[in-house]
Amino acid sequence: MPVTSDTALATDIAADANTDAAFSANSSTANPYLAPWLYASMGSQSIAKDDADSIEKNIDIPYLPIKKPAYFPENPNDFQPIGLVPVYRDGTKNGPMIQWVTPLTNRPIFTWHENSNHKNGAHYHIDDIDKGVPSKFHKHFYTYDTVPEPYASIYFWKGYN
Numbered sequence: 001m002p003v004t005s006d007t008a009l010a011t012d013i014a015a016d017a018n019t020d021a022a023f024s025a026n027s028s029t030a031n032p033y034l035a036p037w038l039y040a041s042m043g044s045q046s047i048a049k050d051d052a053d054s055i056e057k058n059i060d061i062p063y064l065p066i067k068k069p070a071y072f073p074e075n076p077n078d079f080q081p082i083g084l085v086p087v088y089r090d091g092t093k094n095g096p097m098i099q100w101v102t103p104l105t106n107r108p109i110f111t112w113h114e115n116s117n118h119k120n121g122a123h124y125h126i127d128d129i130d131k132g133v134p135s136k137f138h139k140h141f142y143t144y145d146t147v148p149e150p151y152a153s154i155y156f157w158k159g160y161n
Helices: 005-022 035-044 047-057 151-155
Strands: 085-092 095-101 108-113 123-126
Touching: 108 151
Parallel strands: none
Antiparallel strands: 085 095, 095 108, 108 123
């Protein structure tokens, strides 16, 4: 009897089932072809079990230290982004300002305004965020606001002291 495409397909499926059974993730024989990606992903799903096992065996699991968040301080002289140079300017009728600039291009990244004549008071700007936006829509950062990403990781990668 000639082999039809249905018969060949059924034979292929049966052969695949036998291969899958021989190398099942649940079997005691690990499949060397799946190990690099399958078993790694299976391990990531059992973190809680791994933690419980390590407590029972008293094994330390190293964790990366949590970086302290960077924030905008009350005193602008305490604001020290890594790699930027503070430039003190007379500012405008609203008081002095400080810009933290890149030393190679002299481009400001952060700006602090005293803003003594307005109710919103002293505040910081991130110049890239405000670029091309009308001044009435500029984003203001106040004392103890956290520095947003990616600026916190770029300019405060050691953590804020």
